[in-house]
Amino acid sequence: MTETSRWRGWRALAWLWLAVVLAVGVHQWRFWHESRLESDVMALLPHDAHDPALADATQRIADASARQMVVLLGAADAQQARAAADAYRASLQRAEAVAPLPFVESGSVSGWFEATREFYRPWRDRLLTDAQRERLRDTAPESLAEESLAALYGPVAAPRMTSFGEDPLNLWPQWWQARAAASGMRFDADGLLQADDAQGHALTWAVLQFETRGSAFRLDGERVIDAALDDAAEAARRAAPGVRELRAGVPLHAEAAAVQASREVNIIGLGSLAAVLLLVWLAFRSLSPIVLVAMSLLVGIAAALSVTAILFGQVHLLTLVFGASLVGVAEDYGIHWFAARQGHPRISRRSLLRMLLPGMFLAWLTSALAYLALGLAPFPGLQQMAVFSAVGLGAAFLTVVCWFPWLDRGEPRPSTLSRAMEGWMSRWPQARSNVRWWIAATLLAAVTAGGLWQLRSNDDLRNLQSSPKVLIDQQIEVSRVLGLPSPAQFFLVRAADAETLLQREQQLTARLATLTRDGRIHGYRAISDWLPSQQQQTGDAALSARAENAVLTQVGAATGESFTRPAFAPQALTLDAWLASPASQPLRALWLGRSGDGVGSVVMVDAPGGDDMLGLLSTQAQGIDGVRWVNRTAEFSELLGHYRRMMLGLLLAGGVLVFASLWFRYRRDAWRAMLPTVLAGLLTVALLGWLGQPLQLFNVLALLLLLGMGIDYGIFLLEHRGDASAWLAVSVGAASTWLSFGLLALSATPALRAFGLTLLFGIGLVWLLSPLFRPHAQAAHG
Template sequence: MSLWTAIYEQVRSRRWLLPLVLAMTAGLSALGALKLRFTEDVFELLPQNDPTVVEGRLALARFRALERIVIDVEAHDTAAVVAGIDQLAAQLARTPGISKVTSRLSDDALVDIAQAYEGKIPLLFDEAMEADVERRTTSAEFTRRLQEFVDSAEGKGGIQATTAQFRRDPFAFQELMLRRFDRLNSGFEARLVRGHLISHDGRHGLLIAEASVPASNTREGRRLMAEIDGLISRLPDGTRARVIGGHRSAADNADVIESDIKLTVATSVLGVLAVFLLAFRSLWPFAATLCAVGLGFGVAMGAQGATVGTLSAITAGFGAALLGIAVDYTIHLATAVSAAPAGSAADRVRHALAHVAWPNGMAMITTALALSTLWASRFAGISQLAEIAVVGVLFAFLFAMLLGPVLLAPFARRPARSNPLEAGVRLAVRSRRRWPRLPLVACALATPLLALGLMHLSIDGDVTHLDGKSQSTREAEEVVAATYGGATLRRTLIVSSGPDLETALLANDNVARGLRAVSAARFESLAWVLPARQTQQANLARWRAYWTVERIETLKQRMAGVRVVRHTDQGERPVSFTRERVETYFAEFFATLTPQGELPHLDASSLRGRPLWDLMRNFVAESDGQVSVATLAMLSDPSESEPGSPAAVTLEGRRLAELKAHAPAALALNRTLFASHIVQLVRADLFLLGGLSLLLVIVVLWLSFGSVADVLTALIPVGGAMAWTLGLMGWLGISFNIINTLVTVLIAGLGIDYGIFVVQTYRDSSSAQDANSRVIKAATGISAAALTTLFGFGSLALAAHPALFSVGITTTLGVLSALLLSVVVVPGVMERRLFSAGSDHV
């Protein structure tokens, strides 16, 4: 008597034993599961000790101000845009869930900037300002400004400068300094019109709202987006608005996932029920399968809660998907029961246990070993997946072998009857035996052709491509990117931190120097207008060193040599200055070039309470006793290389490395480089995990079969299905990503299970006729298991969400490939190996 038959006899004689075991297991699992805390942070899936991942995660954690709601208002002219912005801003300020709205730089702020920065140009005189001053203090520039001043005095337009302003600042150094505030557009290329951020064409304007709820709170986020959409609908005719940001993306994802779940769950349930009814004409096998897999998953969740306590929600979802492998154990048991000789229900169950215990156990061991290799993954989410999947598969197998025989007893009482699925399998087997070489030749020819698609297979490491944003949101992002700079949404985030604002600003100044040194295309930073006190002192020293007696004398001579024209009733009259007149007329200006004593510094702490701080606050964040200052930089220009191309990756990687050499303490997150790094990690994981799992499976199969030929034959569904699936993905243009990579484990697990069952069926057969009868039953069970998986997880191919679709289409290709190879190729190979031509004997 086998082990499982003996256990079955004990369960039959002690009817209280199984309910007690199940109750204790369910109770302990529930206690553990209650301790489980689910996380939604995508970074939880990534390698936790990888420097690039750690740095990117810290950068986002320290600067949460990037989680904002950005609204683009479009109208036919600037006046209508401004009116639309003001209307939305007033309504958003009263909307629950919105903590702050930034729609314009107030008049008070503009006046405040002019007052606070009056005469402060020496404190901002860095290398970039020195170059600007050098370009501005030329004879040609002074000629232009003098002519504008003369024309304005005559009412001919121009700069409309007053005499006092011109005498105090003939080269408009104050304007040069105030233009630096244009570099605080938080990544958006725009101009200030009446304090509003307006696009260069005047037809778009921005307002930025900060929510009091995080984007990860999808329930509140969806409510907030609905409120904002309602406000937008009340804009005047001809004015429209677009909303982008984390909250919009999260709401879109929630909407599309909810819709996909309704569709795929309905398809899955109906499809699986149809398969069970076709294969068994009874719902008892369905109930047994559901209980075994459900209890296995429950134990896995309970063990995770008791031992670790946290789990990524995404990992849990894919853990449940991988447990789809475990449905095979109960299905094969039910198939064996239906194929058992006539007799009592207990006898038929015993017969089934005797026939499937060994292949079921082998399938479970090989699958568990293959899944255990996921522990070697660099990705934390995949390592967690190993813990869930291995425990789940093990206990699903145990429950299938313990609970399955009991729940299948009513099914065993029914006489064996043919079913449509078995009839279809019988027809396929008959056709294969009639033309034995045809399927083998067809598959042999198809495999290299499909494998050529591997040359076209790509790995997409950009997690944003798995975002389920709606088409309207994607179009809105494209409009914003095109309107406010093509690389607006592709900036590099660089975060400098310290225990106080002054320390953080000093580190931020170091980043700005590094960006200039590496020739970054452009960047927005507080370093332009609010350097640290130490940097201001260095700038002042540079100003004094720049304006030497010789340089000032040269400038005076240059100004004295300028001639412009004044228009009078008597005609044009020349206007010029003598050397002495230059010195007396512009005495106040020359005094600013050589300031005496110490200038009052720009004090960051005192600016916080002033109106101008509204323009700076988006660059500063405080949390956990740390003050962080952000810089948004374009490391390369689209004219230098195509964004996202290998050339762009190389260029930005080199510049970021050079920047880190200048500012090693800064944290940086570059989307292009981050995606490229993830691609490298995924590629390395594929080879590592694939090699380990294949090695372990081969060892176990060898120990079990003791025959190289049997081992290789059992591996045909694994190797063939992987080659076919990956090749088809390449031909169809479906990329590998961090999500559908996990499906390869599912395909490998299913393939090895199917291969073991077919090979073991032939090993247990005494003749070709016996093998033919047995393989029909085995292939029926394999077909039922494959169709169940196909409907259960392949139905995700109907989903609109990119991540779910990628899983669904990959699963569909893999399961169909493994099924075809298992029921067509493996039997053909085994028959040619074991039975000589025209002989029925082994």
Template sequence: MWLILLPLLAIGLARLRFDVEVFDLLPPDLRAVQGLKIYQEHFANARDLLLTISAPGAEQAEAAARSIAERLRVETNLVAEVTWEPPWLEHPEQTAEFMAYLWLNQAPEAFRQLTNRLAPEKLQAVLADAREQLATSMSPPEIARLSYDPFGLTRLPEKVAGAAPSFGEGQEMFSSADGRFRIMFVQARPRLQTYRECDEWLRRIQAIVQGGMGPGQASGVSLGYTGRPAFVSEVALGMQHDITLSVGGTALIIACLFWLAHRRLKPMFWLLALLALILGSTLALGGLIFGRINVVSMGFAAILLGLAVDYAVIHYQEALAHPELSIPEIRRAIAPSIFWAAVTTISSFLVLNFGGLPGLGQLGTLVGLGVGLSACIMIFEFLPPLFPDRREPKSHAAAEAGTGGARRAERETWQAPTGPAFAETKPARVKVVFGLTAAVAVSAIAVLLWLGRPPIDPTGDALRPRNSPAYAAMDEIQKHLTKEREPVWLIVGGRTEAGVARRLDQVQAVLERSASNHLIAGVTLPTALWPSPEFQASNRSMALALAAERRTMDHAAQAEGFAPNSLALTDRILEVWQAVGRMPGVFWPTNKLSQWVFRTFAARTPTNMFALGLVAPMAGQSEASRSQLSLVEEALPREDVWLSGWGLLGSSIFSRVKANLWKVLGPMVCLVLLSLWLAFHRPREISLSLAALLLSGLALLTVMRLVGWSWNLLNLMAIPLVLGTGVDYSIFMQLALRRYNGDLRMAYLSVGRALLLCGGTAVVGFGSLAFSTNAGMASLGRVCSVGIGCNMLIAIFLVPVWWSGGAKPPQVPKA
């Protein structure tokens, strides 16, 4: 078998890559997910780092931002661009191209009014009016504008003036109202394609920033980092932490538990070696099947360790309990238990593929592969090196002698006072167990009736990292610059500028109605800024005519007393019109300032174009607000229009997970029932296993309610996992009871102790996920560990007494 597997494993390891993108965990057909992917790909530059600066005073914050920007700009091998204030304040000469574009993009009637106003015979009156306003105005911004724009070319029509950026201060894009909080954009020079590159680049930037502030500037200043490089670096560090803690910690605890149970080093080290082999082989098979494995799916490793050890421990305990049996005889004796336990466990993880979350589906597939592999490896490879003299069945005489010796030892042990408490199912013991069962059930039902069921969290918070500095910095930006409202992005796509413009008009009408109906608080769309091929084509001839009057306009201005440098903006706008008037196609501004502005609302690829708008939801993030956004989404055009945001994403995914839950639970329940029937063929034993599942479910819900845990879009998938893995314990226990004719003590010695160890390792495997840096995986691990722990304890300590019904163990025959 290994000769066949080795080439496949080698190919899988060669293909294996780790994926840190959270969106690859989500269902790709959801429009909210599609919208966020488009936003991340085209509007959130993969190389942009957002740096936040908080200081006690506005002057200190500004000084720190300027000092950091100057220091970063020197590092040209690391940084391509740094923007810490509106670009037009640093490069005012570049505003001319954008103003020329905005005029070209106006309706022909508006541009014709401009040409009429600037007709040669009217220039003197226009300039005289400008000079009079300079002499009488009390507004500093108005005086500044007229001093470099005497012809009023920056005075745009009202419709576009509200949408275009203000070329005055405009600090609200970079600074809070009080000036004590600022942000800057740092664009990386490298492409930052891998998480290692992101982490290394961010570390170097952080070191430069810390040393970039001058003496005294660092006092009281706090810095934050967010954006894709920060998120990816954080996820990568979280992955390393999770793998080290969960896998290393789980392996260590497995070794300690095995040592405490058996006090033998050789089987312990052999067990750890086989677990490492299983883990590596499963990872290689994952690389062969998927190619890229998401870092969140790497949680499979700890789960697999906790489950794979079961098959080894069951075999080992059976071998110790029956020294007269050979290894093949042990395999045959417990084959039904192993087979049906493996089937239900594998199936419980494979059905995660129907849950609507590709990330969890990938995790389920990896664990399913690993459990199947571990069952085969542990069955055939674990015992032979430990018991080399038991590889083949003994002769008949030796077997008889061995059996007699075993029975004598059995009888002696049976009479020992150190046997388990339920070695004989005394009536008092039966009453205690059934009383405890009733008390647990009644208490759980009472708590759930009094406090209610565990709450449901429909948001996308389960997808976020816990204790994330990058998210904390993003929350600070939202708090200071976006009025504490989480943005909802509206993305409009198309193949041409005209197609996007038409859809923007359609969307504008829908959103204005939604705002009037109080479904949303407001909307900001780039309709007035998006290029209009039709208007540009109509305005080109008029723009050329105005550009031809450049000398006339210069002479008129100088005659009215305006200095030549006050005409620089006008001359540059006329130059742009003269150049664009002879250009074919749609005009897009090209200088750095214009590109920076367009990057906030427009994106182009060789085949598609996208426009970005913002929808302001009603105050709060309540269920009512989310339902209102859902109504707005339904009213929008379906083709090439996406409404998306983290709040909307969470509710959309949760709705998908809830809708798909029956696809997961239905097959799982059917499979559990089928497995129980094929394993037992007795309604009574099937009923006992179902009763154990029901009681453990009540216990799990009670614990969740008492400690304040809630259901979310990830830990809902714990339900099939607890069903599939939890039923194994009752299968093992009842088959052992049947094998030993109701001898509770022998069932406990051969299987019960092993199940304690197996259950403990499974709880540890899932429980290690509770320390995961991903909030959803941590909640999934907590719920699974509690549910499986309850299943295991009930199967070992309650089910045997339920099964025996008070019957005494059989008499051990004399030797």
């Protein structure tokens, strides 16, 4: 193939890449209009492909609260609480982001309570507590009748929910009280909650529930939901001065994450972009390099976002924050082009491209392999980051290769920075085998060994979460007041059919009820507490009918009145009827439905934290078929530790593969490109140990990227031996990468902060070490 025909083919490739970039631009317009962003931290974690029932349970619990928020308004008395709730609700009726949930539009739970009470009325006789069953079995009808007469004609009448004839033993209020006690809540007749706040002050709380409007809430970095609730809280304080507001819910955390991510993308992305452009200006003193390098970055990030959205359906906010740091890596190719143009002004652009292409391609390949190594772990979040980064680098590389030879028409001129770098290169020391260097190596080994000795690991799942402290504190207090169980620890119940499942739940809840009475746990939530098994319903109906008929007969004989027990539903309450009723609304997420060869449900527990309590709860499932204790926090933390160790092994394997690829091209000089990165990685980990920073998965992932990026510097110095332009490209590229990834150390997310800190040390060290092992200018690689 002639030079002319080869160049024509390159021109065709440039036009083809333009068509691809235009298609990416069209996709970007659609993407940002559809708002396909994900903020749930659990979406970053692996799915339970080996355990569909557990995966379904986790997903249902998450889905149940994905759009819902709870607001508590605490006041000194019921009148103030109701006034505050009315003002709060009225303010939110004008908001576009939030809507009240059904059965709570009155500002309390009374709407749901009224609907649920009417639903249960036909089956009142089938709803008994354990204490009631024991009392009806062991107490003589005469004694029960005397107790009923005393309650009926005594000076202080017990509160009733029905007439005496419908419920002569007043069993139903006791059943409702037991339901409230099991859930840790104490409501009055108006549906208001009586509970102490964190300071021990007795308050009356109005409980309001809301959900975000539409299929998803906005995640554009604006405080839409929070601002609406702030306005409503202000209206409530005007209506009831001194009212206390608490708010909780997934949308609040999601919006806080979106606001934080938007801020960090601006700081990290725009900050690193500004740093890159400033460095390019200082290095080349021309507008053309700034425009073209910025264009390659823009194309790279846009292509990365589009491909990630197409492959995964949506893009996680942490992927965007992580991808913002890609600016510091993707500019290396453009900088290398302009540095070579500046250092070799007499070489034609065609010849220059042929000279640079092998080294640039090898640099891109090693970096892309390091990024793609992130995707080997079954973490959806890491897979997104891997695809985003590898595609972004590839698009930036193709932009430089396809377009720069055509678009770069300027005359390169040396700058003050380029001249200074040439002087620094000539004065930079080279490692030699003498006493001074051996002493330095010994000291370095001692520092490294000391840091590694102090290093500790931490795989806590909370390293992935970064909600504001005030929001977490309110969530904790709302959970305490309402007795909300943790969604991360629960019992998973499985059975062949619904009847067997409810019976197994009842075995479990009998044990949990004992722990509740003993004060070991605060409460629990189970479907069987609101929908007893048909076996138990049948037994309860017979027991209550026998006792109540006897009591009505004896009370009628004593008073001379005639009482007739009403007819209740002849058939037991079924699961389908219960699920279709308002009674099931707070508990529907606990029903997993049918999957595989059976049905499933979840029993959630409100218990104090601590390993001892979690150990106690895990023993409650022993001996009950189909019941399993699940601790998602511990499981995910253990999983993070497993993948941290796996990635360490992968890092070693990746190092071997990278060295093999270097050996293929550089033979005996391959170690010169490899050793600086290895030393920088060891020193970085040692520094983390000296600083008391624990080693976690994201530190190891950063070391993987350091392997891919650090090798680039050695490759450029080997490809262009003694060429000051190569050192200029390495220095400017390293500085911009160091700034962009170093800015991740400012992230509020602990995982990204650890990632940024690792690369902050690693990139700086590999830049310092690479020229120490550079070959002599006259050497030639084999």
